[in-house]
Structures are given as structure tokens and as C-alpha cells.
Amino acid sequence: MxxxxxxxxxxxxxxxxxxxxxxxxxxxxxxxxxxxxxxxxxxxxxxxxxxxxxxxxxxxxxxxxxxxxxxxxxxxxxxxxxxxxxxxxxxxxxxxxxxxxxxxxxxxxxxxxxxxxxxxxxxxxxxxxxxxxxxxxxxxxxxxxxxxxxxxxxxxxxxxxxxxxxxxxxxxxxxxxxxxxxxxxxxxxxxxxxxxxxxxxxxxxxxxxxxxxxxxxxxxxxxxxxxxxxxxxxxxxxxxxxxxxxxxxxxxxxxxxxxxxxxxxxxxxxxxxxxxxxxxxxxxxxxxxxxxxxxxxxKLKNLVPCTACRYCTEDCPMSLPIPEIFALYNTKVGDPSFDLKAAFSSFEPEKLPSNCIACGACARICPQRIRIPDMMAMIAEQI
Ligand code: SF4
Ligand code: SF4
Known part of the structure; x- marks a missing residue:
């Protein structure tokens, strides 16, 4: 050291x-x-x-x-x-x-x-x-x-x-x-x-x-x-x-x-x-x-800049695994052949991004200022 x-x-x-x-x-x-x-x-x-x-x-x-x-x-x-x-x-x-x-x-x-x-x-x-x-x-x-x-x-x-x-x-x-x-x-x-x-x-x-x-x-x-x-x-x-x-x-x-x-x-x-x-x-x-x-x-700038700090998950009323959702989405961005739908099929239905109610609690606390509700809607559309 x-x-x-x-x-x-x-x-x-x-x-x-x-x-x-x-x-x-x-x-x-x-x-x-x-x-x-x-x-x-x-x-x-x-x-x-x-x-x-x-x-x-x-x-x-x-x-x-x-x-x-x-x-x-x-x-x-x-x-x-x-x-x-x-x-x-x-x-x-x-x-x-x-x-x-x-x-x-x-x-x-x-x-x-x-x-x-x-x-x-x-x-x-x-x-x-x-x-x-x-x-x-x-x-x-x-x-x-x-x-x-x-x-x-x-x-x-x-x-x-x-x-x-x-x-x-x-x-x-x-x-x-x-x-x-x-x-x-x-x-x-x-x-x-x-x-x-x-x-x-x-x-x-x-x-x-x-x-x-x-x-x-x-x-x-x-x-x-x-x-x-x-x-x-x-x-x-x-x-x-x-x-x-x-x-x-x-x-x-x-x-x-x-x-x-x-x-x-x-x-x-x-x-x-x-x-x-x-x-x-x-x-x-x-x-x-x-x-x-x-x-x-x-080359990394198209990725969602989530650092998996998990600040948002404590505030999410729907208990969505936000960083895990972004991790899968980022895999898709890095590798277009990645099957996003198949990857999300292992999620419990209530954990899917489509359950987001757009309350915005997560975005208020996210230090990376990610527009999380918009991203959830966008990812939900893709799966
Ligand atoms: S906007 Fe969606 S992801 Fe964010 S805290 Fe509310 S329900 Fe959870
Ligand atoms: S608060 Fe922002 S950076 Fe932290 S885990 Fe949630 S989305 Fe990722």
C-alpha cells in the first residue's frame, strides 16, 4: 500500500x-x-x-x-x-x-x-x-x-x-x-x-x-x-x-x-x-x-449511468429493482444481440418496469440525475 x-x-x-x-x-x-x-x-x-x-x-x-x-x-x-x-x-x-x-x-x-x-x-x-x-x-x-x-x-x-x-x-x-x-x-x-x-x-x-x-x-x-x-x-x-x-x-x-x-x-x-x-x-x-x-x-456514454448505489430502491413504493433493471438494459445497449425480453422473463411479474407508477420518488434522490420514470416506461415498452 x-x-x-x-x-x-x-x-x-x-x-x-x-x-x-x-x-x-x-x-x-x-x-x-x-x-x-x-x-x-x-x-x-x-x-x-x-x-x-x-x-x-x-x-x-x-x-x-x-x-x-x-x-x-x-x-x-x-x-x-x-x-x-x-x-x-x-x-x-x-x-x-x-x-x-x-x-x-x-x-x-x-x-x-x-x-x-x-x-x-x-x-x-x-x-x-x-x-x-x-x-x-x-x-x-x-x-x-x-x-x-x-x-x-x-x-x-x-x-x-x-x-x-x-x-x-x-x-x-x-x-x-x-x-x-x-x-x-x-x-x-x-x-x-x-x-x-x-x-x-x-x-x-x-x-x-x-x-x-x-x-x-x-x-x-x-x-x-x-x-x-x-x-x-x-x-x-x-x-x-x-x-x-x-x-x-x-x-x-x-x-x-x-x-x-x-x-x-x-x-x-x-x-x-x-x-x-x-x-x-x-x-x-x-x-x-x-x-x-x-x-x-x-463508447460508454449511451449506457444508463446507474452506479447501483441503491438510494432509489429505498424510496420506491413499488419495490422495483431499479439498478438490476438498468443493468439488463445496459447489457442490451452494449450487445444488440442480447435478448432483453428473455432476460426479463426471469423477473417476478411485480418487479417488472411496467409496474412503475411514475411517482418520481426515485428521480428526486438519484445522485446521477437519471430520469428513472421515463427510463422505466421506455424499457417496459421494449419487453
Ligand atoms: S417512479 Fe417508478 S421506479 Fe421510481 S419510485 Fe416511483 S414507482 Fe418506483
Ligand atoms: S439512485 Fe440512481 S444511480 Fe443509484 S441505483 Fe438508483 S438509478 Fe442507479
Missing amino acids: YYNEVCGLKLSALGMGNMRLPQKAGKIDYEKAQEIIDLAYESGINYYDTAFRYHSGESEIFIGKALAKYPRESWYLASKLPGHQMHYENGKLGFHGYLSDFQVEKISDIFEMQLEKCGVDYFDFYLLHNLSETSIDFYMNPEVGVVDYLKKQKELGRIRHLGFSSHGSAETIDRFLNAYDCFEFCQIQLNYLDWTLQDAASKYDVITKHGLAVWVMEPVRGGKLAIVDPTTKKEMEARRPGESPARWAFRFLQSLPNAKMILSGMTTLDQLKDNLRTFAYRDAVNEDECAFLLEAAE
Whole structure:
């Protein structure tokens, strides 16, 4: 494992994301997930990222327990405030989406709960979750006082480093950073496809311009960049025999000097082992390889940009398996001979996209801004 000096610390270049832990019967499989954390820790990964909502709230509890057997100063824990799912109306805080029954009076209620769930008395890193065009006003509302409250917690030593994640535009990030100078890092979706597709290049530049470090999420875009089209695969093989498409995606990120933390949500030991090999040393792509990857990305732009984060499935009143539906559709886009109808015939009838009632709950929460109800109707027509 190689390390980056950032925020006055030596952080492993690869961080462990805790949004895609192995599951059993819809819950985190503690035994398998603990094996992953143990190997990650023993292999030198010292950064562990979670959030209030990951695994419907179970991720924070799991990771706190999983790390508790190791000395507290030997690992760094990051969690996030779910302000992107909150609103402030008539002097009251409220949640929307699947958390709408959840009641809190003050921001401190959430923060205290998170410390307790994780079993810690401070967070090494604490982020505002998904600063975007729809959440920025909440985060900046002086009556709610989110940033002031977090700055106070930092003074008290209950937060060591403050940051935020964002699926917003470069302009939104710039607006926020022009207003506050207390943040040290910003976590964005960054990979060779989103470099142009979601203009991650501009976000990277604006964050760097403000003097913050870039944290990377979705480095292989929820696995999409781990499987590439046959032509790209052949070209990859010719250039670097035996190198996996996922490793190419990570090497693209290793070429960005301000990408100080690369988070990967690893579900299996094999994924972790593969990533550990990639992060044994820095092996950045050269200019020519970078141009090749950006050209390869063009072919992926017709796919539905779903990262399988599953935020939408929690809010869907029809319990539709939205990411699985998009995965099948993407297979068809990549391979016109794929029989979409036959693939969907294995679905239970109530899980088919034709059951979508176009309520729009999913589209409101989707960080990729996919027009999910329209897509469901379009796919339903094809099967
Ligand atoms: S629009 Fe369709 S897919 Fe989206 S939440 Fe509503 S029913 Fe589910
Ligand atoms: S459709 Fe959007 S919210 Fe749903 S899993 Fe995909 S990226 Fe996540």
C-alpha cells in the first residue's frame, strides 16, 4: 500500500467504502464483511468511509464494531451528515424520502446518534453528504446553522477534519467554497468516464483551486468500468497484457496529483485483493494511455449511468429493482444481440418496469440525475 500525506496525516491511497458490504437476507453479512475489514486493515488501509444512510443505517453500526478491536489511533473513520435528505420549514427540521418518519429537532441529534452508532467519541473525518443544487440552500441556511455547528464540534475535538461530498456542478462547489474556508477536502464522483460525462474535470480543478484535497468516489463507476466492450478490452490487453479494466480505471486516477484518497466500496475479498495489488505502488497512466481511456469512455456514454448505489430502491413504493433493471438494459445497449425480453422473463411479474407508477420518488434522490420514470416506461415498452 502506498500512502499520501494529506491533512497532516499519512493516509492509505486506497480507502475502504462501506456502502456495498456483503449481505445476507437483505442485511450486512457481519462475518464476511468482518473478513474484508480485517484484511483491509492488515494490508495497510487506514481510512474507512461510511454514512448515515448506507445499508439503511446499518453500515455505521457495523464499521464501528468491526474496527473496535484495533487501536483507535490506528484507523481513520469518516461519516456524513445527511443534509441532502433534510429540509427546514416553519422553524422545523424534517427528513424526506424513506426517512420521512424519522424525527429530529436539532442537527446535534443526528451527530450524537452517529457517534453512538459507531461507538466512537470523535470522527477523524466528517462530511456534509452530497452538496448539490438541491441541498446547498439547506447547508447554507444560517437558521439551521449546519456549518457553525460542525465547526464547533471540530473545536471540541469531536471532528478532526471537515469536508463534504458532492454530486453538484463545479459552479455549486465553487459557490460553497467561496462562502466557507473551513473545509479541507471534497469527495466527488471521479473516473475516466465521468471526467467528461459529468464534467468531473472542472470539479477537480475548482476544488484544487480552492486548496482542498480531492477524495474520489465511484472510481470504477459501481463496477461499470470493470467490464468494457470487447474492442476496448482487446486494446487494453495489447497495451498492458493481463491488466484488468478496473486497474486501468484506478491508474487513471493515480495520474491526478490532487486525488489524495480513492475510495472503493468492496463487496468481496477478491475485489479487495485485486485492489490491494493495484495500490501496492503508484503506476499512473501516461499521456497516451490517458487519451486512449478518454476515447474508450465515449463508447460508454449511451449506457444508463446507474452506479447501483441503491438510494432509489429505498424510496420506491413499488419495490422495483431499479439498478438490476438498468443493468439488463445496459447489457442490451452494449450487445444488440442480447435478448432483453428473455432476460426479463426471469423477473417476478411485480418487479417488472411496467409496474412503475411514475411517482418520481426515485428521480428526486438519484445522485446521477437519471430520469428513472421515463427510463422505466421506455424499457417496459421494449419487453
Ligand atoms: S417512479 Fe417508478 S421506479 Fe421510481 S419510485 Fe416511483 S414507482 Fe418506483
Ligand atoms: S438509478 Fe440512481 S439512485 Fe438508483 S441505483 Fe442507479 S444511480 Fe443509484
